Amino acid sequence: MELTPQQVLDICKGDEEIAAKFNALLALNLKLTETVAAQARRIETLEKRIHELERQLGQNSNNSSKPPSSDGLRKPPVNLRKSGGKKGAPKGHPGHTLHQAVHPDHIVTLPVGKACEHCCSSLQDATFVGYEKRQVFDLPVPKLEITELRAEQWRCSCCNRVTQASFPADVTAPVQYGKGFSAWTVYLNARHMIPLERIRELFADLTNQYLSEGTLLSFMRRMHSKLSTVESFIRKRIAESPVLHADETGCRVEGKTNWLHTHSTPEWTLLNVHEKRGFKAFSEVGILLHYPGIVVHDCHSSYFKEIYRFIHALCGVHLMRECIGIIQNDHQRWAAHMLRLLLASWNLVKEARAQDRPLEPDTIRRIERLYDTILQRGESEWHQGKVRPKTGTRGRKCKSPAANLGERFQMHKESILRFLYDARVPFDNNQAERDLRMTKVKQKVSGSFRTWEGAHQFARAHGFISTLRKQGLPVLPSLFAILQGNFAFPQGT
Known part of the structure; x- marks a missing residue:
């Protein structure tokens, strides 16, 4: 039969030494019990913390909102995409087979020898039958094209003053670079994410012309100004669409984290850089504030303000x-x-x-x-x-x-x-994610936008080029047309 501590004390009343030792053991037991209880609480807290850290370490693009660019070289354990069957182009894909051109740029005639290859007879009196045509498509080494503009000057016989023809408005210096350099600079920087220093190297290798970084920056500023009207047109088309996609991703500007916002449809792309992610940015971009249609988004709390009138569709x-x-x-x-x-x-x-x-x-x-x-x-x-332990006293x-x-x-x-x-x-909201994906490449290549001006220039140019590609329009000719002031989207878009 087990005895309680009090019964043991009653038995040991006659022996004070035993009673004292027993009381000491009771105190030690109580202290050990408290220590074990404290350790149990500590273990529970640490288990929750380890579980949370393991969750964070195990996150990838297939089990969280992290982008695929964050996966690195490790292979995600699960893929939501299902195999499309056999390899190759999908059924119904138009393909891009090389076809012979009707009007080639150059024609080289390959003459037949003087004797028949079958009987070795002379072909001097032979009858001409025709040609077998084979065409070679190639990209020649670029060659710098220099155009000299000569403005005529005539001296008046009456007043003896000189009248001179006017130069085009964009020709303002005795020697300058033309629209082609501007278009290529914007295309390489905003679409292919090539830094300006490497664009300088590319131009030097192709044309033996060493442009300064300041010159390239002036090309970017010029295109940014020309694209202002086009961006307003894109903004209007997106605001009129019944369904749009919205998303945002972090970007570094002047060493600080800011946000690149996209509002897009399958035909149009609008990109804006803002220091905030939520309501203030939405208000300044100006589309969601009065938009009455359906917005597909990722359930960020900023989209659920009561001031908005749009209908929600979650990814x-x-x-x-x-x-x-x-x-x-x-x-x-x-x-x-x-x-x-x-x-x-x-x-x-x-x-x-x-x-x-x-x-x-x-x-x-x-x-x-x-x-x-x-x-x-x-x-x-x-x-x-x-549940991870609460770290502060405020909040839910x-x-x-x-x-x-x-x-x-x-x-x-x-x-x-x-x-x-x-x-x-x-x-899903994959449309918005695709429109933001290349900006993560830009961030990996360059790390950060050095200035807000550069960030805005990239966003506007990349949004325009993305729109061109969605609509199947040629990129470089369109950039040339922007600089010439005669670009327009096709009727019905």
Whole structure:
């Protein structure tokens, strides 16, 4: 039979030495118990911290909102894209096969020998049959073209004064570079992300002309000014579209983190650099403030201001990535069920759109019921997830990533499932991400924009070139036309 500490003390009343030792053991036991309890609390805190750090280390472009450029050389464990089958161009792709030109630039006639290659007879009296044509497409070494403009001068016989012809408005110096250098500089810098120093090297290698960096900067300023009207036209077209994509990504300007914003459609791209990410930037860009259509975005809180009138459509791919993160780190079943539901729903919608028909109302109701059921069953599960310890006294209580994601699914159900109801709404926000992707290449190459002027010049030029490529318009001829003042988008765009 076990004895309580008090019973042991009663037995040891006659022996004070034993009683004292027993009291000391009791105190030591109490101290050890308190130490173990403190260590348990500490272990729990450290486990949560380790779990959070492991989550952060395990994040990549397939299980979070991180861009693919952050993955580095490691191979992501899961890929949301499905194989398209056999390798090669997709079915129906027009291809780019090389065809013979009707009017070649040069014709070289290859003469036949004097004797027949079959019987060795003379071909002096032979009958001419024709030619077999083969064409070689090649890119010759560029050659600098120098144009001298001579303005006539005539002395009047009446007043003896000289009248001179006028030079073109853009020819202001005895010797200067032409529009071609300006167009190529903007194209190489804003589209192919080549720094100005390497553009100088390229021009020197091709033309033996060593342009200064200041000259190249003047080309960029000139194009930036010329593109102002075109950018206003693009802004107007995007504001008139029924659905637009919006996103933003960090960029370094003058050594500080700022934000590059995009508002785009499949035909138009508008890029703006701003020091803020949210409402202030949206207001100054000016599109979202009064936009009445549908905006596809990534659920950043800045898009949910009550002042906006637009309809929300959330990116399903971002949600799927976060579901994968919950599955990998927290092993919660509801996230796996939601991932499968989103993917299956999008496949059903793609089949319906391929057949040019809406999704059946019964199918939509079934998807909605499954959506609600998954969240109802998952609510108890996501509240059991590990929560990182709160570091400050202010603000709301911390929640687990699973709880944050689950509550987002509950709060924005209609916006998440909008692709079911409206055939104009895509499942993802990949359009905006593609329009921002090359700016990450720019950041990797150059690291930072040295000035705000350079950042704005890049954004405007890159947005214009992106628009040209979306509409299948030639880039370099269009840049030449901008400098000449006679560029216009085709009618109907």
